[in-house]
Amino acid sequence: MNMIALWFTLMILAWVLAAYVLWGTDIVVSREEETGSDEGRGG
Amino acid sequence: MNDPVVFWSWIFLIAFVGLFIAMGYMGMRRTKTADDFAVARSSYGPWVLGLAFVATVASGSTFLGMPGLAYDLGFPSLWYPILYPIGIYLGMLMSAKLIKTMGDRFGNRSIPEFVGARYDSDFLRLGMTLVSFLLLFYITAQLVAAATLFQVMMGMPYIPALFFTAGVLLVYIVMGGSHADILTDAVQGLLMLSIAVAIAVMFFTGFGVEGGPTTINQRVDEMTGAGWDTFFIPGHPTFGAAWLVILLLIAHLPFGILPHLGNKFMALSNARQMRQFAMFAIIAGGILPMMALGGFVGAAVIGPGLDRPDQVIPVLFTEVFPPIVAAFLAVAIISAVLSTSDGLVVSVSQLLANDLYRKQFARNQPEEVVDRRALLIGRIGVVLALVAGIALAWNPPEYLAVLLWVGVGGIVSGLAGPVLIGSLWRRATKTAAIISFVAGVAAYGFFYLPLIDPLGFAPGPEAGEGNPFAAGGMGVIVGSIVMLVATPLTRPMPEEFVDRVFGERRSPAREA
Numbered sequence: 001m002n003m004i005a006l007w008f009t010l011m012i013l014a015w016v017l018a019a020y021v022l023w024g025t026d027i028v029v030s031r032e033e034e035t036g037s038d039e040g041r042g043g
Numbered sequence: 044m045n046d047p048v049v050f051w052s053w054i055f056l057i058a059f060v061g062l063f064i065a066m067g068y069m070g071m072r073r074t075k076t077a078d079d080f081a082v083a084r085s086s087y088g089p090w091v092l093g094l095a096f097v098a099t100v101a102s103g104s105t106f107l108g109m110p111g112l113a114y115d116l117g118f119p120s121l122w123y124p125i126l127y128p129i130g131i132y133l134g135m136l137m138s139a140k141l142i143k144t145m146g147d148r149f150g151n152r153s154i155p156e157f158v159g160a161r162y163d164s165d166f167l168r169l170g171m172t173l174v175s176f177l178l179l180f181y182i183t184a185q186l187v188a189a190a191t192l193f194q195v196m197m198g199m200p201y202i203p204a205l206f207f208t209a210g211v212l213l214v215y216i217v218m219g220g221s222h223a224d225i226l227t228d229a230v231q232g233l234l235m236l237s238i239a240v241a242i243a244v245m246f247f248t249g250f251g252v253e254g255g256p257t258t259i260n261q262r263v264d265e266m267t268g269a270g271w272d273t274f275f276i277p278g279h280p281t282f283g284a285a286w287l288v289i290l291l292l293i294a295h296l297p298f299g300i301l302p303h304l305g306n307k308f309m310a311l312s313n314a315r316q317m318r319q320f321a322m323f324a325i326i327a328g329g330i331l332p333m334m335a336l337g338g339f340v341g342a343a344v345i346g347p348g349l350d351r352p353d354q355v356i357p358v359l360f361t362e363v364f365p366p367i368v369a370a371f372l373a374v375a376i377i378s379a380v381l382s383t384s385d386g387l388v389v390s391v392s393q394l395l396a397n398d399l400y401r402k403q404f405a406r407n408q409p410e411e412v413v414d415r416r417a418l419l420i421g422r423i424g425v426v427l428a429l430v431a432g433i434a435l436a437w438n439p440p441e442y443l444a445v446l447l448w449v450g451v452g453g454i455v456s457g458l459a460g461p462v463l464i465g466s467l468w469r470r471a472t473k474t475a476a477i478i479s480f481v482a483g484v485a486a487y488g489f490f491y492l493p494l495i496d497p498l499g500f501a502p503g504p505e506a507g508e509g510n511p512f513a514a515g516g517m518g519v520i521v522g523s524i525v526m527l528v529a530t531p532l533t534r535p536m537p538e539e540f541v542d543r544v545f546g547e548r549r550s551p552a553r554e555a
């Protein structure tokens with residue numbers, strides 16, 4: 001392992017983690033929004 | 044720099060400035076209200092906004108500073124470009140949803156206003172507003188970087204270059220506010236991404252270096268004593284040990300919520316696009332720091348002896364490319380500086396127009412009047428922010444980088460508890476958020492200012508001494524722990540209010 005290999009390993013792991021958080025949890029997008037509620041409209 | 048490069052640089056510069064001003068005009072046509080000027084609410088899709096976000100994150104530091112560090116220190120300096128995007132974008136995932144959804148529901152126009160509204164606290168809004176004025180030093184640092192670039196690449200004297208940079212920003216931001224900021228940032232982001240990919244390709248193919256990447260590594264090793272098998276530089280204040288680089292990562296977690304970045308979430312067309320926006324920003328934001336690899340290519344092509352390591356990229360371009368390509372790339376680097384400065388200028392203008400005028404002094408006045416005046420104050424605020432930036436950059440303070448980090452470090456340390464934790468934890472209380480904000484900022488000062496400096500993070504007399512990231516990391520840790528400990532000990536916020544903040548009603552079992 002060198003610094004370049006470490007960089008790509010960590011970067012790809014971070015991308016996979018982000019994809020999981022975005023599509024596998026409701027931390028960023030909740031189920032209500034997914035089904036098309038009015039979340040986000042001014043009020 | 045030689046003459047053909049200067050000639051072509053002027054041609055491209057005029058073309059780019061013309062384009063940015065045209066976008067400022069487009070932004071002006073979309074700016075009808077103070078809300079449009081402040082955040083361009085719900086106006087852009089995930090790709091345009093993703094580019095704008097990553098372009099704002101990556102400043103002169105990514106495009107000049109990190110390649111300079113790589114040239115000067117060798118491979119262990121890569122911890123910075125490796126870890127800062129991971130920190131920033133993970134922090135973004137934690138907080139973007141609430142900033143977007145609650146920001147839209149409550150009509151928030153800035154991060155200080157969002158923080159105040161999340162806890163129904165004027166103290167937090169005003170505290171955040173006052174600390175955020177330190178972003179002026181961030182603007183100053185960017186103006187100094189741009190003026191220095193003009194000086195080096197185009198032979199323009201420093202003071203006229205300063206006025207030229209501020210003048211370009213002034214024209215397009217006064218006209219179009221956040222719309223102009225986002226539109227120009229998207230173009231700037233695309234250019235920056237292309238350059239970063241080109242630099243990565245140069246490194247991996249060994250462009251301009253016989254023997255490819257292995258030779259590059261050998262030359263870096265000879266020059267710095269730190270080839271790619273070296274992970275740390277013993278005794279170095281930032282890259283000396285694993286715990287120091289972990290603190291660097293932690294310090295960047297709240298960075299994406301700094302006022303000039305966090306306000307971008309509110310410009311997303313709707314919250315359902317958050318996935319595409321965030322994923323695209325995370326991928327592009329991971330690629331941009333590959334600029335650092337240019338420092339190694341520079342070490343191999345130019346060799347030792349550069350007066351200032353942060354000139355390695357412009358010098359490398361003129362060494363290996365024909366003048367027309369070198370000039371195009373050099374002008375594109377100026378874009379990197381502008382794309383951060385413009386967002387900062389809009390944010391500082393909103394501290395005056397929104398956080399102080401609208402939310403503090405004009406609460407009881409008719410909304411129509413307030414809106415018209417806030418729009419005007421926003422535009423005047425842009426002028427004031429740039430005038431202050433020029434005044435500070437005229438004779439750059441000796442400790443400009445230190446002042447910059449007093450501001451950024453103070454904000455990230457103060458934001459960690461109230462925003463990062465408070466975005467995910469419904470139970471987080473107002474009192475805990477106030478204590479956490481004060482404790483985070485105080486902890487940062489404790490670890491960074493040379494008054495006490497228990498772990499040796501304070502800046503010293505020589506350039507490169509001190510470690511603001513580690514001090515910021517400590518501030519973030521202290522702020523977060525205080526938030527977690529103080530919340531259960533303080534009175535919960537009314538359930539109705541929390542429901543309004545999170546926009547949903549949950550069963551009591553899930554609240555814990």
